[in-house]
Amino acid sequence: MTVNLEQLRRCHFAVDLGAARTRVYVKGAGLVIDQPSAAAVNSRSGALIAVGEFAERMTGRTPDYIQVVRPIAGGTVVDIEMAHRMLRQLLGDKTRRALRRNLRLRAAACAPHGADPLAQRAITETLVGLGARRVELVDTLIAAAVGCGLPVERPEATMILMCGAASTQVAVLSLGSIVAAVRIPVGGDAVDHAIVQHLRHHHELLLPGQSVRPLQVALSGNGITSQGPAEAEIHGRDVVTGLPRSVRVDTAAVRDAIQTPLTGVLDGIGKVLRDCQPDLVADLADRGIVMVGGSALLPGLDHMLRQATGMPVHIAEQPDICAVQGLGAMLEGRIEPLVLNPMAA
Ligand SMILES: Nc1ncnc2c1ncn2[C@@H]1O[C@H](COP(=O)(O)OP(=O)(O)OP(=O)(O)O)[C@@H](O)[C@H]1O
């Protein structure tokens, strides 16, 4: 997947289809949509009832005949038809009408690093279903690096850690390209899952999905680092009786539970560093790692990475929207193409 800035500049809108959130940037208008990738469907008639924020709020609270579905799972569009119906609804009539005014509608989208041809095709088909005549795909890591202002086009190494919901992607970039990268199938969802499982096994408490975030917040002060409070009170449902109950949770034990998925991320960083030339690794020791993606906001994750790698770790400004903002910058022509002048003979 090579970035063709000339073609990207001719696109009218850009989409980041994430496992957790869908984001759309419209040329000239900016980021117009940042909503959960969820749709509520009437399973009897197949009609769409709600999308985005509304649909997500319905999760776990619906009668039998309403189903909340997530058309994007594990970073891949798994239900193309539903994904494009969801996008259509999210965009709304006004934006869709404005986009349709372009005779040959062109779209850009980011695809996870190493996405196979089938996954790439699914993203393209989703946007074609929305009326796009041509779709440009950009590696999420490059889009995010551009979006957070990393000097990707210079002959210096920069390391980016994309902490998404379904996966974590790590890359070293230099001269506008990816030098080494891995994608680890562990993200914010795996961290949430580890917390839910811990409470279930050690406190016989069922925690609704939406309550995991308050627990993470309760863990801060310094989040998953050891300087946070020793205990936090959590409300949930007793596994056996089904009655509401609250427990005092030992935060050190929750931190341990989170460590397991995070070990995979550390292994990934190690692998990328081993795949790089020593010169690049020397650059990285100074410049460190830039974290992007929604899970970069997990309290204390940056501190943990700093301790584990001994490298400086920075969280990008607005880390969750870096990828779509990067695509936006390419659409608006704010990115200068990399010109490598062949030396005169
Ligand atoms: N303040 C926060 N604290 C902790 N975690 C957060 C916070 N905000 C978002 N997250 C987590 O970030 C994840 C969403 O990140 P992001 O929006 O980058 O995902 P995505 O792009 O939809 O997923 P992917 O790129 O993996 O397909 C969710 O797992 C969410 O729990």
Ligand SMILES: [Mg+2]
């Ligand atoms: Mg993402």
